[in-house]
Amino acid sequence: MLDYDVVIIGSGLGGLVCGTVLGMNGYKVGIFEKNRQIGGCLQTYSRDKTIIDTGVHYIGALAPGQNLYSIFRYLGIMDELKLKQLDKDAFDKIGFAGDDKTYMLAQGYDNFIKQLLKDFPEEEKALNDYCDKIKEICGKFPLYNLRTGDYAEKEDILHIDTHAFLSSITTNEKLRQVLAGNNLLYAGVADKTPLYIHALITNSFIESAWKCIDGGSQIARLLNKRIREHGGEIHRNTKVAKIAGTDKIEYVLLENGQRITAKYFISNLHPTQTVEITESEVLRNAYRTRMQNLDNSIGTFLLNIVLKKDTFPYLNYNYYHHETENAWEGVDYTDQNWPLTYALFANATSKNEQFTDSLTIMTYMRYEDVAKWKDTFNTDTHINDRGADYEAFKKEKAERLLDIVEKKFSDIRKCIHAYYIATPLSYRDYQGTADGSMYGIAKDHRNSFKTFIAPRTRLPNLFLTGQNLNLHGILGVTISGLITCGELINMEELLNKIKQANIQ
Numbered sequence: 001m002l003d004y005d006v007v008i009i010g011s012g013l014g015g016l017v018c019g020t021v022l023g024m025n026g027y028k029v030g031i032f033e034k035n036r037q038i039g040g041c042l043q044t045y046s047r048d049k050t051i052i053d054t055g056v057h058y059i060g061a062l063a064p065g066q067n068l069y070s071i072f073r074y075l076g077i078m079d080e081l082k083l084k085q086l087d088k089d090a091f092d093k094i095g096f097a098g099d100d101k102t103y104m105l106a107q108g109y110d111n112f113i114k115q116l117l118k119d120f121p122e123e124e125k126a127l128n129d130y131c132d133k134i135k136e137i138c139g140k141f142p143l144y145n146l147r148t149g150d151y152a153e154k155e156d157i158l159h160i161d162t163h164a165f166l167s168s169i170t171t172n173e174k175l176r177q178v179l180a181g182n183n184l185l186y187a188g189v190a191d192k193t194p195l196y197i198h199a200l201i202t203n204s205f206i207e208s209a210w211k212c213i214d215g216g217s218q219i220a221r222l223l224n225k226r227i228r229e230h231g232g233e234i235h236r237n238t239k240v241a242k243i244a245g246t247d248k249i250e251y252v253l254l255e256n257g258q259r260i261t262a263k264y265f266i267s268n269l270h271p272t273q274t275v276e277i278t279e280s281e282v283l284r285n286a287y288r289t290r291m292q293n294l295d296n297s298i299g300t301f302l303l304n305i306v307l308k309k310d311t312f313p314y315l316n317y318n319y320y321h322h323e324t325e326n327a328w329e330g331v332d333y334t335d336q337n338w339p340l341t342y343a344l345f346a347n348a349t350s351k352n353e354q355f356t357d358s359l360t361i362m363t364y365m366r367y368e369d370v371a372k373w374k375d376t377f378n379t380d381t382h383i384n385d386r387g388a389d390y391e392a393f394k395k396e397k398a399e400r401l402l403d404i405v406e407k408k409f410s411d412i413r414k415c416i417h418a419y420y421i422a423t424p425l426s427y428r429d430y431q432g433t434a435d436g437s438m439y440g441i442a443k444d445h446r447n448s449f450k451t452f453i454a455p456r457t458r459l460p461n462l463f464l465t466g467q468n469l470n471l472h473g474i475l476g477v478t479i480s481g482l483i484t485c486g487e488l489i490n491m492e493e494l495l496n497k498i499k500q501a502n503i504q
């Protein structure tokens with residue numbers, strides 16, 4: 001029987017960060033992943049010799065001295081990452097139907113203000129107020145600043161609503177919309193999404209914005225290497241079927257019938273899925289009602305386009321588009337007006353700096369739009385046809401999305417070699433969630449405390465990690481991983497080690 005110090009269920013970024021940190025601090029770690037490929041949303045796949053990302057299109061705060069850089073350096077992966085910094089004057093461009101301008105979100109706070117002043121010359125005060133508030137909020141999150149602190153520091157800002165805040169700093173409606181223009185990054189909902197979510201994410205990209213050259217799966221590959229160097233093991237194609245024990249966890253039962261024991265257990269799964277496979281009533285009672293009252297963020301429809309060679313220039317920025325003047329409306333689409341928004345990402349490839357070989361176009365899609373096919377299951381190891389009507393549905397949606405994209409990128413259809421589509425069902429089946437939600441539990445400024453999930457559970461040796469804890473995204477999940485590890489190792493010492501790794 002296999003026995004570890006720590007068993008980690010799921011090899012998403014959260015599980016891999018915990019596995020690396022705990023391995024580096026003397027724990028023998030075993031990670032169990034249901035898929036063939038590790039990494040969860042870090043996975044890439046290849047079509048027509050082209051790498052396609054499933055959940056990493058750009059990453060913030062990766063310049064020396066910035067938070068993610070410091071953590072990745074401690075984890076020993078920073079030097080080997082192949083990165084390309086996005087355009088300093090515009091990591092994101094925001095566009096609206098019927099408006100010929102595109103608005104630029106730049107890196108560096110001074111430059112951010114400078115670029116927007118070109119389009120909003122009267123709005124210097126509003127832009128300064130905006131940047132000051134973003135920085136103030138980020139300063140209140142201790143671990144985001146790689147220091148210790150407590151919940152009380154941020155208590156007075158958790159209730160601030162993003163939409164209301166943007167309305168309060170200016171009467172210029174266009175500027176309000178531009179500042180919310182990339183809210184697909186956090187599936188923003190007007191009058192719901194807390195300002196701290198907008199701030200923590202936006203700040204990281206204003207600090208610095210990067211693409212992974214040849215895909216985000218390199219992060220998983222490098223963490224895998226570190227985990228093994230520290231004696232850890234990752235078992236692929238190994239689904240955990242049950243977390244067993246009454247007052248504390250005794251073992252996990254794998255789908256293949258094997259029992260794995262450990263002193264501690266960390267679940268990288270959505271809390272609802274964790275509860276579903278946990279035997280103990282202690283956990284069930286603690287989470288049952290709470291989870292029923294929490295919404296997950298919306299799902300996505302991802303159109304991945306493999307391009308004909310040398311036809312589409314590499315864009316060193318991301319483009320966010322809104323079909324109406326209201327950047328918050330995209331999430332409220334109807335069958336008739338879908339899609340109301342999209343983000344377009346050109347993938348960075350080492351093969352060619354001038355032209356890109358693939359594009360990802362991302363928009364929203366609710367699980368109920370694909371619920372008709374909910375009884376199907378399809379991954380690369382369990383290949384099942386969801387049926388001709390599903391294929392026709394995807395094609396019809398892809399063509400509708402392309403009709404909108406074509407208005408901005410007029411030659412796009414001529415450049416397409418082939419396209420591949422992911423829907424909320426694809427994310428449900430690969431990530432093991434109930435509804436293929438993009439970013440997990442949706443945060444709500446009206447009850448921020450309720451939407452904070454702690455790493456500690458009522459079972460003394462079961463902990464949670466991943467995007468449902470504090471913040472989604474590569475930065476958010478990495479910090480959540482540290483928070484989880486802080487339950488087993490001294491946080492002050494861990495932060496000191498991160499600091500040391502960055503001065504050597």
Ligand SMILES: Cc1cc2nc3c(=O)[nH]c(=O)nc-3n(C[C@H](O)[C@H](O)[C@H](O)COP(=O)(O)OP(=O)(O)OC[C@H]3O[C@@H](n4cnc5c(N)ncnc54)[C@H](O)[C@@H]3O)c2cc1C
Pocket residue numbers: 009010011012013014015032033034035038039040041042054055056057058059060238239240241268269273300302362427430431432433437438439465466467468472473474475477
């Ligand atoms: C379309 C999309 C685009 C995104 N773009 C970006 C971006 O550009 N930049 C950015 O920073 N973030 C982006 N994100 C967010 C980011 O990718 C995620 O927040 C992050 O990777 C989630 O990591 P995680 O560890 O929480 O979970 P996951 O990646 O969901 O990992 C969970 C793992 O658990 C495994 N698992 C589930 N059940 C079991 C079981 N029973 N037994 C064993 N294993 C199991 C799953 O297979 C999976 O590997 C994007 C997300 C999506 C969906």
